[in-house]
Amino acid sequence: MSSLAHDLYCDEIIARTDALRAALLxxxxxxxxxxxxxxxxxxxAVHLGGAHRWVGEIVRTRATEAVPPERVPEFTPGNDDPAVLDAWLADGAARTAEALRAAGPDEEVWSWAWERSTGFWARRMAHETIVHHADAALTAKTGYEVAPELAADTIEEWLEIVAFARAAGDERAAGLTGAGRSIHLHATDAPGAEWLIEFGEDGFAWRRAHEKATVALRGPLTDIMLVFNRRLAADSDRVEVLGDAKLLDFWLGHSVFG
Known part of the structure; x- marks a missing residue:
């Protein structure tokens, strides 16, 4: 279930796409x-813009099954001109956000996940864009910031995705077991932004908590989010790992989807 306002996710799709476009200039x-x-x-850029347009088509048509890419209007940009790519990215994000706003969060539509709603897609596309903007910013060496509530929600959505992948039989995520082990995520610049991930014999669970764990990852919330999404190395000097670093590496190696 989405934890932030539907309109906030819609706004972020556009704002974050604009930031990604600026990084590519x-x-x-x-x-x-x-x-x-x-x-x-x-x-x-083509992956992200295509994802925006694909979701926009699902939402606009209230699709009850997956939409093939060939049925998505302008799924790819017209040519290799950077200006065409830039305009295509902007237009796709705007149209998808508009479709999501018009639908609201509660319309039932197809999704690949545990929640089949337009609210799921607003959240998913916001975080997809947040993370891929990080890819672009890190490559182009431009600045990168995320609002605390969105960075925290990106972490929580990723936990939900990994749990779903494990339940769906993903072979890599299936390894995320082992009673008596735990990971503590501790953002040092955002009060309350802490999570405890606890492993059991049949999977893992998480909650917001400040507790001692097998390994702790500490640092600014945006950097914690980037490490957790495998966009920043765990041995970066921007974060601190305390305890069994191999357990964090194990999580990062197995918490995958797709």
């Missing part, structure tokens, strides 16, 4: 994205 779109090494910056 004047840079080599053929540059490899270190955090997604199979992609260039152009590939990253």
């Amino acid at each position: 004047g840079v080599d779109l053929g540059a490899t994205v270190p955090t997604c090494p199979d992609w260039t910056l152009r590939d990253l």
